[in-house]
Amino acid sequence: MKYISTRGQAPELSFEDAMLTGLARDGGLYLPDEIPTLSKTEIAALSGLSYEETAFAIMRPYIGETFTDTEFKELIAKAYAGFGHAARAPLVQLGSGHFLLELFHGPTLAFKDFAMQIIGQMFQAALERSGKRITIVGATSGDTGSAAIEAFRGLSNVDVFILYPHGRVSEVQRRQMTTPSESNVHALAMTGDFDDCQARVKDMFNDFDFRDGVSLAGVNSINWGRVLAQVVYYFSSAVSLGAPHRQVSFTVPTGNFGDIFAGYIAKRMGLPIERLVVATNQNDILHRCLSTAEYRPDGVTPSISPSMDIQVSSNFERALFEAYARDAAPVAQLMDELKQSGFSVSQGALQALRESYDSGNCSESETSKTITRTLAETGELLCPHSAIGVKVAEEHLAADTPMITLATAHPAKFPDAVEAATGIRPPLPPRMSDLFEREERVTRVENDLAAIQTLIKERIAH
Numbered sequence: 451m452k453y454i455s456t457r458g459q460a461p462e463l464s465f466e467d468a469m470l471t472g473l474a475r476d477g478g479l480y481l482p483d484e485i486p487t488l489s490k491t492e493i494a495a496l497s498g499l500s501y502e503e504t505a506f507a508i509m510r511p512y513i514g515e516t517f518t519d520t521e522f523k524e525l526i527a528k529a530y531a532g533f534g535h536a537a538r539a540p541l542v543q544l545g546s547g548h549f550l551l552e553l554f555h556g557p558t559l560a561f562k563d564f565a566m567q568i569i570g571q572m573f574q575a576a577l578e579r580s581g582k583r584i585t586i587v588g589a590t591s592g593d594t595g596s597a598a599i600e601a602f603r604g605l606s607n608v609d610v611f612i613l614y615p616h617g618r619v620s621e622v623q624r625r626q627m628t629t630p631s632e633s634n635v636h637a638l639a640m641t642g643d644f645d646d647c648q649a650r651v652k653d654m655f656n657d658f659d660f661r662d663g664v665s666l667a668g669v670n671s672i673n674w675g676r677v678l679a680q681v682v683y684y685f686s687s688a689v690s691l692g693a694p695h696r697q698v699s700f701t702v703p704t705g706n707f708g709d710i711f712a713g714y715i716a717k718r719m720g721l722p723i724e725r726l727v728v729a730t731n732q733n734d735i736l737h738r739c740l741s742t743a744e745y746r747p748d749g750v751t752p753s754i755s756p757s758m759d760i761q762v763s764s765n766f767e768r769a770l771f772e773a774y775a776r777d778a779a780p781v782a783q784l785m786d787e788l789k790q791s792g793f794s795v796s797q798g799a800l801q802a803l804r805e806s807y808d809s810g811n812c813s814e815s816e817t818s819k820t821i822t823r824t825l826a827e828t829g830e831l832l833c834p835h836s837a838i839g840v841k842v843a844e845e846h847l848a849a850d851t852p853m854i855t856l857a858t859a860h861p862a863k864f865p866d867a868v869e870a871a872t873g874i875r876p877p878l879p880p881r882m883s884d885l886f887e888r889e890e891r892v893t894r895v896e897n898d899l900a901a902i903q904t905l906i907k908e909r910i911a912h
């Protein structure tokens with residue numbers, strides 16, 4: 451299987467190279483040249499499999515010759531061994547026809563672990579084979595950074611630099627990034643918001659001298675390997691509710707559009723998904739774009755769901771590429787316009803997007819109310835991101851199709867917002883209960899590309 455760029459000007463790559471590269475050299479994002487499908491019989495056969503066995507069945511067609519079956523099974527086993535729940539992604543019922551998929555039992559308590567843990571294993575195996583050394587640079591609104599650091603800490607052939615917006619992540623998120631003591635981990639607190647961090651990382655990838663000089667690799671949610679790993683739990687949860695013999699819908703708390711795009715891939719692979727609902731917080735550019743065709747960033751307003759405080763939603767480019775029937779030229783054009791004031795999607799593409807996605811938004815007060823009400827009605831303590839999903843899902847419930855809402859983080863990752871809504875301060879799981887005693891190590895940086903590049907070069911020289 452070959453991987454192609456959404457902007458049509460970068461070389462086609464194998465799975466291994468697309469994964470190690472992250473962003474394509476033309477600024478685009480990699481996608482498989484064709485999406486494999488599973489027959490109804492093959493999907494039915496997933497019923498009763500372990501999460502790991504399902505992961506192997508779903509991901510195997512995409513990885514080509516990169517790993518043998520035996521190797522790949524071992525990597526999957528290691529990736530999910532550190533999860534705090536035997537089911538990995540357990541499904542609980544919230545109400546009639548409404549289910550919650552708990553994706554927060556991984557080592558850093560957010561769904562990002564599902565992808566980052568397997569990516570970490572795959573990177574390590576590929577690098578050991580080639581003897582190469584790489585520098586991972588990522589931007590985070592909080593959860594990607596902690597998941598990446600957890601996945602790569604202590605590896606001998608990788609340095610990992612994470613840029614996060616100073617003062618705009620929760621204390622648990624920050625501590626998960628700043629307390630690992632391994633010398634290959636570098637947490638950088640940057641002045642600005644997440645979009646600024648993401649923009650500087652993109653600049654580094656577009657500076658080819660720097661990119662090649664430090665062997666830059668990306669693990670942001672644009673990395674195809676991450677999207678692929680997230681396809682798995684759409685299958686495991688839908689099958690447990692009766693797919694392929696029954697349709698299901700999903701609602702996904704959305705920021706960078708990686709998680710919901712994985713749902714779209716699951717649908718294209720043959721999973722009978724009726725609706726995919728994009729749930730946004732008050733930074734609702736995706737909801738506005740799907741409603742009006744206009745995609746015009748107007749600055750991020752910090753919220754109690756910081757991992758969704760995003761206006762430049764990078765994986766949306768993949769959705770646009772599909773909506774424009776895989777024609778790279780208009781996508782490249784829109785992405786150029788985005789550097790100015792934004793863009794408007796053509797009528798044809800908007801119609802295609804609406805065939806695939808519904809959307810809704812949720813204000814700060816509605817988020818808190820949903821946390822309070824869900825606890826009272828079901829006993830489930832939601833994090834603010836998951837609460838946004840639940841609220842928007844409730845507006846899209848249909849009588850005959852079960853709705854699965856993705857719970858993207860553990861409530862203990864956002865204890866202030868949860869306590870304000872319920873009076874309960876959710877405790878961290880025992881395995882990380884000493885997080886607040888551990889020593890922090892962080893470097894403050896300005897929003898200055900050259901200064902950040904110099905710092906990275908100095909650090910990896912040692």
Ligand SMILES: *Cc1c(COP(=O)(O)O)cnc(C)c1O
Pocket residue numbers: 560561562593594671703704705706707708709710757758835836858859
């Ligand atoms: C990253 C994140 C999201 C948004 O996911 P995307 O793939 O960026 O759309 C939502 N909730 C939480 C808790 C997250 O960490």
